[in-house]
């Protein structure tokens with residue numbers, strides 16, 4: 001079973017994807033980390049985020065096993081990730097890795113922006129997770145403060161709005177709900193309620209297709 005979970009920044013898709021993967025014993029790939037790794041490498045090299053050749057070179061040689069997830073989750077890396085993620089050649093360079101992960105025997109859970117639309121349009125289960133920008137900003141603020149970053153709600157909300165706009169407005173694999181994706185708006189749901197809703201969606205779909 002392939003489970004595709006997409007949604008905008010800080011919608012909680014990563015937490016849900018992890019839990020779905022754990023529940024069904026499936027491997028999980030947070031595809032945002034791939035774009036974050038490319039963005040971080042370019043930022044670290046003091047490089048120009050719009051340098052296509054340099055970003056593609058990084059994307060082609062990513063080593064998933066060497067990812068420092070903690071460092072990649074830092075606030076400023078999200079903006080860099082969204083910049084390099086708008087480059088079609090970077091997306092192409094990361095396509096095979098993601099498709100191979102999705103198509104491994106037994107299936108997998110992937111979360112991102114274009115899993116249900118581009119990476120695994122044939123996924124058995126698709127969920128589009130969303131919440132208002134304000135609700136998402138509050139959650140992301142809590143996460144960043146817990147990490148010891150010093151940011152304000154206004155800054156986090158501005159970052160989320162800017163990334164939403166860039167992710168949804170780009171030509172290459174824009175953030176959008178696949179027509180056959182179930183919508184999970186968790187603006188008014190806590191983590192547990194959101195998980196129960198996601199589980200119900202997966203179970204409904206499994207029953208529908210006889211899995």
Ligand code: CDP
Pocket residue numbers: 008009010011014031032033035036078081082083085086111112113114115163167
């Ligand atoms: O957790 P958050 O939503 O803030 O970020 P993320 O999922 O780690 O993704 C970081 C950035 O990578 C996003 O703003 C997107 O621009 C990009 N991304 C993408 O374009 N396609 C994906 N499948 C995953 C992430």
